[in-house]
Amino acid sequence: MATPVTVPAHAAPQGFIRKYIFSLDHKVIGLQYFFLALTAVFIGMFLSLLMRIHMIWPTAVLPVIGEIKPETYLALMTMHGTIMVFFVLTTAPQGGFGNYILPIQIGAPDMAFPVLNMLSFWTTFLAYMVMLAAFFVVGGAPLHGWTGYPPLSAVQSAGPGEGLGADLWITSIAIFCLASLMGALNFITTTLDLRAKGMTMMRLPLTVWSWFITAILGLLAFGVLLSAGILLLLDRNLGTSFYLPQIVVNGQLMLHKGGSPLLWQHLFWFFGHPEVYIAILPGMGVTSQILSTFSRKPIFGYKAMVYAMVSIGFFGFMVWGHHMFMSGMSPYSAFAFSILTMCIGVPSAIKTFNWLGTMWKGHIRFHTPMLYAIGFVSLFVSGGLSGPFLAQPVLDIQLHDTAFVPAHFHLIMGVAAIFGIFAATYYWFPKMFGRMMNETLGQIHFFVTLAGTYAIFMPMHYLGMAGQTRRYSQFTEVAYLQKLIPLNTFITYAAIITIAAQFIFVINLFWSMFKGPKASDNPWEATTLEWTTATPPPHDNFGGVTPVVHNGPYEYGVPGATRDYVMQTDAAVGGGH
């Protein structure tokens, strides 16, 4: 069922620049975000490879790069974390797939504010360029990690990279905040105001819910990071003392006095913890979508899934203190943050249970998107289970700043979110590019990546429990860590193999883009609106008509239907219609 559209959102562009560079089309902008994130993830991966190599061969002289010095290691670590968190995990799931798919899934011709959408991408691009510029200035990239803790981040003379490199880093983050805020505004308005007739909130695909909630988190969180960043810039450049106490750096007494590094930690983590959910929620949405589609079953507990995501978002703003148990926090505060953190386990468990319930007794089709969705659930559980460990202040005394922490967050927000991105790529590729990806290459890519991921990050838990600290550039000569070198070596080899396997994905992506078999409009026999339109979708998404929605998003295995799924736009046969 469709009705005519009287006025298009904006006219189809004609020239190359308006069509592909400064495009107002949400689909083009989504692809721009996607490819930006693709370059970022390879840069981030390369940096992590250098770190892993340095960890087991600290004196190795690498071609072109030479020997990695301790400060270079810290710069690699900082830029790896920053690029991955901001320009991959925040950019690809929300900016990329959210931009491309959300308007189509709600039956809209575009985002609510197309010009703002274009502006938010190019602002992100500017932030990305400023961030990368930090590599090439005097002193190089900053050393303070992606969390940017002062005093290190607030003192220009604290080390190489803490001069102009750190200023560029903070400026880039501030620009990124602005871009994300513009994007969040657009996503919220679009979801609330541009839904097609009949697309009630409780008929939204769970992907849309996840992007919507993520946008709300972004709207509330990025402003706080922006404020924190402004204070940091002032401390660094104008001599204020927001974060800096009286401090001696390199034998020199600084003029600052009375500030507190903990103030930054509070502001940063008030953003930083919701950021974890900004990264992972879209993955949850796409996993729900794919598990239902490929199990040929309705999602188990749709409303529970929605409320669980809302709860996760809500609690996400109340737990930032669990990153600061070792900062001298009052035990009473730590207790409150600990309890609230463990509360997040409840909606997380509901989601996991419902994903398993969705697959239970389903007619599962093991295509690559489904494999990645199952992989997401696996990583979410594996990484999530160590969360309650770290949420205990008493245990955190032992585990804080050890390799246990990167093991935890890489599984739960790093690789799980990446699996969500892979799942989304394999799932929506046919719609985005009109061709199918190679299934064999996809499955090889999946199994190597899954095994590699576990090989890298599961042993890290043991390293952490054995006392291996994180962030230290060199430990091979530390007596009590000698016995851990073989395990570290194993992790590095696993990382090399896993990173190499990503080239299978890239080859598959670009080869399929041009040479893959042509895709039909609905190759997965899915139900949501993007599968009702042409492949790839026309400029206005639905070719001059706008859909009217009659059904929920996951009507699979419907008794009495002529096929095992009912599209959202299918007219309800029976019931007097």
Added chain:
Amino acid sequence: MATYTPTTLRDGIGRGHEPPLPPSGGGGDGRGGNVPDYGARLRRARLGLICAIVTVCMVFIALTSAYIVRQGMPTFDDASNSYIHDWGRVALPWMLLAINTLVLLVSSVTMELARRSVARQAALAPVKSIPGVSLGDERSFPWLGMTVLLGFGFLAGQWLAWGELHNRGFYVNTNPSSSFAFLLTVTHAVHLGGGMIALLWAASASLLHQPLESRRITVDVTAWYWHFMAVLWIYIFALLGLAK
């Protein structure tokens, strides 16, 4: 041909569907926003503005929390070998700031009058388009231009206030109190500058012969943003008062 009725499907648990809608009427809360009529565009713009205001609120909530924390934070003093409060004081030019506040509040009133004026013009446009119909003297006071002037006046007044602070020996790094005084007022001025750009855009819209409806939407959202800026300034003014 087999038929089905989603309302009677299986047990209905965890289906995520609702009863089917009449194909002709639609309904639900999906608004079918693909038709960008004037009302829909205005609603959309206002919704976007609410999001923007929430963002600005979060920026200032963060700064306020930093303000409160920093104000109450003790610091170690070498001389006395004890913890002291180094918040310090800042001699704000209260009279000048009070005048600026008055200018901003008056600008908020003129902005509201401009908003109502454009809304009236938009409402009467269909009537005026009827041949032979005249609504009398159609000249209206240039409230928008007045608001632009007052906005510039406020920013100029703030500039003078910062200069006066310098004259009194208070700079951004003099003490935490002066740091926050500059931080809050400059951050507000930057946000107000954004409103000024929107105002200038709205004012130029008539010169550029933009459609009346587009003008009204621009003026409407700018007006609400402008009122928010006035409220925000009063909040900052009160907050700075606590620093005395």
